[in-house]
Amino acid sequence: MKPIKVSLMSGSPKPLSSASGALLDSLKPRLSDHFHVSFHNLNNTSVPEESMESFINSDILVLSFPLYVDGIPSHLLNCLYEMEINLKRHPRPDMTIYAIVNCGFFEGHQALPAIEMVKNWCHKADVTWGQGLGVGGGGMIQSLSGVPDGQGPKKNFSHALDALAFHINTGSEGEDIYISPNFPRIGYKIGAEMGWRHQSKMNGLNKKDLDRRLV
Amino acid sequence: MKLIIHDLDELKFKRLFPDLPNSFRVVSNDGTIKKCVGCFGCWVKTPGACVIRDNYGDMGEWLAKSDEVIIISKCFYGGYSPFVKNVLDRSISYIHPYFATRNNEMHHKKRYNHTFETSVWFYGDDITEDEKATANKLVVANSINMISNIKGIHFVDSVEEIGGGIL
Numbered sequence: 001m002k003p004i005k006v007s008l009m010s011g012s013p014k015p016l017s018s019a020s021g022a023l024l025d026s027l028k029p030r031l032s033d034h035f036h037v038s039f040h041n042l043n044n045t046s047v048p049e050e051s052m053e054s055f056i057n058s059d060i061l062v063l064s065f066p067l068y069v070d071g072i073p074s075h076l077l078n079c080l081y082e083m084e085i086n087l088k089r090h091p092r093p094d095m096t097i098y099a100i101v102n103c104g105f106f107e108g109h110q111a112l113p114a115i116e117m118v119k120n121w122c123h124k125a126d127v128t129w130g131q132g133l134g135v136g137g138g139g140m141i142q143s144l145s146g147v148p149d150g151q152g153p154k155k156n157f158s159h160a161l162d163a164l165a166f167h168i169n170t171g172s173e174g175e176d177i178y179i180s181p182n183f184p185r186i187g188y189k190i191g192a193e194m195g196w197r198h199q200s201k202m203n204g205l206n207k208k209d210l211d212r213r214l215v
Numbered sequence: 216m217k218l219i220i221h222d223l224d225e226l227k228f229k230r231l232f233p234d235l236p237n238s239f240r241v242v243s244n245d246g247t248i249k250k251c252v253g254c255f256g257c258w259v260k261t262p263g264a265c266v267i268r269d270n271y272g273d274m275g276e277w278l279a280k281s282d283e284v285i286i287i288s289k290c291f292y293g294g295y296s297p298f299v300k301n302v303l304d305r306s307i308s309y310i311h312p313y314f315a316t317r318n319n320e321m322h323h324k325k326r327y328n329h330t331f332e333t334s335v336w337f338y339g340d341d342i343t344e345d346e347k348a349t350a351n352k353l354v355v356a357n358s359i360n361m362i363s364n365i366k367g368i369h370f371v372d373s374v375e376e377i378g379g380g381i382l
Contacts, residue, residue: 013252045250045297066253070356071294074301075250081297105314105321113294113356116349120292123343185321189314196312199259210312212262213327215279 003036006168007058009051011065011076015043019102019141020064023161027062027100030165035060045075047082055083056090060098060130060168063118066138067103067111072118080118084125097122098130098168102138104192106185109134109178131167131174133160137181139192153183216240216280218331219381221287222298223374231374232381240277244298245270251301257308263326265305275308279327283334283366285381287374290337293349309361322360332366333358334381340372 008028012018024039031037040051047055055061065076072080099118101111111134122129135141135157150158156179167174181188200210219235220242221228228243235241249267256266257275265272278284288299295303311324335354337347347370358365371377 013250018253068251068253069300069303069307070353070360071300072292073251073253074297074304077291077294077300078297081291107320110320110356113349113353116345116352117292117294120343120346120349123345124292189321193313196255196259199255200262203260205259205262210258210262211326213279214263214273214276215327215329 004032004034004060004171005054005058006031006035006037006060006062007040007051007054008037008062009040009042009055009064011042011063011073011079013043013073013075015041017142018066019138020066020100022142022145023064023100023102023135024062026157027064027161027165027168030161030169032169042076042079045078047079052083052086056086056092058095060096060171061127062098062100062168064100064102065114067101067105067114070110071114080121084121087125087127091126093126093128095127096130096171096173097127098164099132100135100164101132102135102141104138106136106180106188107178108136108180110136111178112176115176129173130171131164132176133164134176134178135160136179137183137188139195140181140183140188153181155182156180216277217283217285218242218277218281219285219287220299220302222289222296223287227374231377235382240281242271242274242277242302248298248301248305251304251307255312258312263308265308267305271302271305274302274306275326278306278309278331278361279329281331283332284363286333286335287377287381288335288337290339290342290346290350290370293346294353303357306361317359320359325362331363333361333363334366334369336369336371336374336377336381338371338374338377342370
């Protein structure tokens with residue numbers, strides 16, 4: 001039997017240590033052993049040749065990217081356009097697309113317009129939509145790597161990944177899922193703002209510099 | 216000041232809008248724009264300005280000087296074109312890294328005691344109803360996050376239909 005090919009593509013502009021990549025790392029062990037899985041970084045304005053070849057030959061694409069200004073980061077948008085053009089030459093209506101969008105805000109549902117854009121892309125590119133997952137609290141995803149699956153602040157996150165993996169493994173379409181961390185929103189806000197102050201201090205700035213106005 | 220962000224080629228833009236008053240600043244695609252790299256330097260290194268010093272590094276300041284922002288963009292999948300989106304991705308220095316709650320959701324705090332109106336013109340002869348619905352949601356979300364008021368969201372088959380609508 002021909003193996004099912006799955007492309008996991010990170011659309012973060014960061015090639016290493018991105019939340020988008022971490023989400024794919026968490027998804028991968030949940031995928032069927034029968035899949036032939038490859039990983040690709042779409043961190044530039046054009047799809048690398050090798051990634052494009054893998055994509056066009058895939059049965060399943062899982063696209064993971066950060067929410068930028070309520071939408072798809074511009075470099076990834078350009079990549080999706082290139083992929084659409086390629087799909088016009090090599091139609092793959094049987095290919096199924098799943099999207100994971102992480103946002104720095106607490107509420108995963110703020111990723112809804114971006115997930116709809118991927119659905120609209122599927123329509124234009126004539127591929128099959130599978131399911132979308134909007135993950136809130138993107139700023140803490142990487143810090144949760146030591147937390148056991150399904151526990152504490154990872155509860156919603158783990159259950160959502162299980163549900164997404166189920167649909168990928170069965171090649172089926174699922175309802176979109178939007179989650180927030182199992183963690184108080186105020187705690188997330190305080191932690192994030194401490195992080196900004198720490199980073200500005202590392203850059204030689206003081207707390208008030210964060211408020212700088214140029215007009 | 217009125218700020219126009221568009222993705223038309225220069226000749227076409229000049230032909231369509233030949234006599235813009237001096238109160239307009241126009242952000243066009245000169246082919247040199249760099250992508251946002253997600254470094255947040257515009258918040259924690261050079262607050263208020265992008266660390267990438269190409270011709271688009273001062274978008275936050277330009278937004279703060281604008282009473283109205285007019286976006287003219289080919290509609291891509293219910294959103295902006297890659298160039299227009301690139302400009303917007305490079306504009307987050309306009310807001311503050313800290314969070315505020317609006318509409319019972321987490322958003323960013325204002326950096327400036329200022330707001331502007333936004334008019335968006337999406338063009339394209341194959342915009343679907345789903346794309347229009349998504350684009351409306353996107354512009355509403357942008358207006359909440361960038362603390363602006365929506366003046367209008369328009370869909371036209373061709374940019375020629377915009378005419379004097381932006382003035």
